[in-house]
Amino acid sequence: MATLLSPTPASRPASAGYKVDISRGERIGRVSSEWFSRPDDERFLSLTELHAAVQARAERATTRTVETREVRVEASRDNAERLALIVPGRDQPVTPTHWSFGQLASLIGAPAGYLRQLPAPLAGINMQHGLLSHRAELMKTLETEDGRVELRAVTGPDYGRIWDHELVAAVMKIAGNGTGDTRWKVPGLLDWSTMTYNPMVDITKDTTTLYASDRDVFLFLVDDLHPIEAGRLPNGDPDLFFRGFYAWNSEVGSKTLGMASFYLRAVCMNRNIWGAEGFEEISIRHSKFAANRFAHEAAPALENFASSSPAPFMAGIKAARERIVARKDEDRESFLRKRGFSRGETEKIIATVLEEEGRPPESIFDFVQGITALARDKPHQDARLDLEGKAAKLLVSAR
Numbered sequence: 001m002a003t004l005l006s007p008t009p010a011s012r013p014a015s016a017g018y019k020v021d022i023s024r025g026e027r028i029g030r031v032s033s034e035w036f037s038r039p040d041d042e043r044f045l046s047l048t049e050l051h052a053a054v055q056a057r058a059e060r061a062t063t064r065t066v067e068t069r070e071v072r073v074e075a076s077r078d079n080a081e082r083l084a085l086i087v088p089g090r091d092q093p094v095t096p097t098h099w100s101f102g103q104l105a106s107l108i109g110a111p112a113g114y115l116r117q118l119p120a121p122l123a124g125i126n127m128q129h130g131l132l133s134h135r136a137e138l139m140k141t142l143e144t145e146d147g148r149v150e151l152r153a154v155t156g157p158d159y160g161r162i163w164d165h166e167l168v169a170a171v172m173k174i175a176g177n178g179t180g181d182t183r184w185k186v187p188g189l190l191d192w193s194t195m196t197y198n199p200m201v202d203i204t205k206d207t208t209t210l211y212a213s214d215r216d217v218f219l220f221l222v223d224d225l226h227p228i229e230a231g232r233l234p235n236g237d238p239d240l241f242f243r244g245f246y247a248w249n250s251e252v253g254s255k256t257l258g259m260a261s262f263y264l265r266a267v268c269m270n271r272n273i274w275g276a277e278g279f280e281e282i283s284i285r286h287s288k289f290a291a292n293r294f295a296h297e298a299a300p301a302l303e304n305f306a307s308s309s310p311a312p313f314m315a316g317i318k319a320a321r322e323r324i325v326a327r328k329d330e331d332r333e334s335f336l337r338k339r340g341f342s343r344g345e346t347e348k349i350i351a352t353v354l355e356e357e358g359r360p361p362e363s364i365f366d367f368v369q370g371i372t373a374l375a376r377d378k379p380h381q382d383a384r385l386d387l388e389g390k391a392a393k394l395l396v397s398a399r
Contacts (some may be wrong), residue, residue: 017191017198020265021233023276024355024369026388027376028262031220033244034211035271045203047168047178050219054164054212058251064089065157068108069132073127073296075120076335083120085151085335087141094143096151098339099215099252103154107147108134141155142252149172153252160290162257167249170299174306177361179203185307186210187222187267190274198376199224209246215254216267220246222267224255228310230263230317231365234357240315241277242267245305257281257294261305263313263388264296278313279392320365320395338391341371348374367397 036314044050064087074088074093083101096104107111108130115123129390141163142153155161175184186209188199199222201207209220219312222244229238236245244267247259259282265275282301284293326332329350361367368391375387 008182015197017188018227019237020066020190020195020197020240020275020286021237022195022266023373024117024239025265025277026273026279026391028264028374029266029272030260030273031209032270032272034218034220035209038211038213039158040205042211042213043208044212045179045205045208047172047210047219050178050210050212050217051165051168051172054168054217057144058163058165060144060146061152062145063140065138065140065141065163068131068139069137071139072123072130073131075124077091084125087143087151090143090149092102093148094141094149094151097214100151100154101256103253106193107139107154107156155253155286158288159253160286160288161251162249162284162286162290162294164212164249164251166294167217167257169221170223170294170302171219171247175304178219178221181234183223183226183374184221187220187271188224190266190268192268197224197242206267215252216248216250218246218248220244220271223262224267228263228313228314231321239265241275241305241310242377243305243310245274245302247302253286256283256285257290257298259298259302261302264312277317277395279388300324316395320368321363323364324362325364325367326362329360335367339394345374364394364397 019022027083044053066088070088074084075082082095084095087094101116102112104127105115110126113310115126118126138157140157140159140310141151142155144152145151171178175183176182179185179217185199186203186207188197188201189207191195195231211218222242224242224244227240227242230241231239233239241263242265243261244264245259247255248255260279262276262279264273264277267273275325282298284290284298324337332350333346336349337343341349349367350360352373353359353366353370356373357366361370371387371391371394375384375391378384378387
């Protein structure tokens with residue numbers, strides 16, 4: 001029977017960790033990609049620290065909607081390679097960032113890469129022409145004043161900005177500082193030598209999963225001190241899961257706002273998520289009504305996931321384990337071929353389950369594990385996502 005375990009110092013000290021089987025479920029590399037790409041100054045050790053940083057830059061920011069024909073482009077007198085903008089309402093020049101320069105170029109229909117290769121005066125002439133002839137007529141700017149005025153973003157007038165600090169604040173409502181003052185925290189580490197997941201790991205620049213740059217914010221938290229037992233492994237050990245979610249946003253328009261929730265079996269040192277099941281994702285484009293959608297959809301969805309019972313997930317896993325759909329080899333092949341798998345894929349899925357379970361697939365759960373194992377070996381993302389989508393659909397069918 002699936003149960004939610006509550007470890008106690010006497011029965012299972014957290015430092016002892018939990019034995020997990022990561023050969024099952026999906027591998028999610030999204031957090032690992034963030035971990036690899038973030039320099040130290042984009043890594044934060046608590047949600048409190050992260051929120052203070054993104055809140056401070058928001059307080060120094062000014063947004064305005066201006067007519068494009070009123071914006072003047074000037075080559076810097078101090079730096080022959082730098083451009084500046086004279087924006088209505090500002091006495092001093094506004095310096096575009098690398099990101100906002102690209103946005104401005106896109107707005108006027110010019111190739112940013114080409115403009116960056118031109119001498120500043122020539123690039124300025126081209127950009128000025130584009131602004132004067134821009135048919136949309138209006139643009140929205142995000143400017144930050146910190147010694148000098150920096151243009152952080154240029155968007156269309158209907159851009160619906162959701163501030164990075166708003167997302168972090170929504171997460172803090174359920175996760176506190178993200179370091180263990182609530183059940184949600186920066187994840188621990190998997191010990192590959194023993195296949196034991198240890199939730200109690202010091203939060204450092206190397207282990208943190210709280211990130212922010214000048215153009216985005218990303219965070220990943222887990223509830224890994226309260227394992228969920230959803231059935232048994234072939235050797236009789238409990239099949240343990242933890243709840244987790246990650247969320248992201250860009251107030252300057254480099255990506256949507258979104259969040260993904262799932263159940264996982266472990267997180268390794270480079271922040272790959274292993275053995276994931278029940279993956280769900282929502283995203284919100286920064287369109288005109290984005291702020292309302294965040295308030296009425298995304299933030300409540302996060303709170304609902306944080307406070308909801310894992311019972312439906314456990315019931316789904318239990319149902320998938322119990323629903324036998326094939327007892328003979330011809331039934332196994334027919335089951336997969338009718339669901340769009342090629343002959344080669346069918347053979348690999350059956351062989352994978354036979355190798356890992358010591359018997360051929362029989363239940364819905366067996367087939368799902370074989371499909372996700374096949375997906376992990378796919379080098380191309382589209383093929384991997386297609387297989388994972390089929391596995392998810394099959395798992396849902398068992399409920």
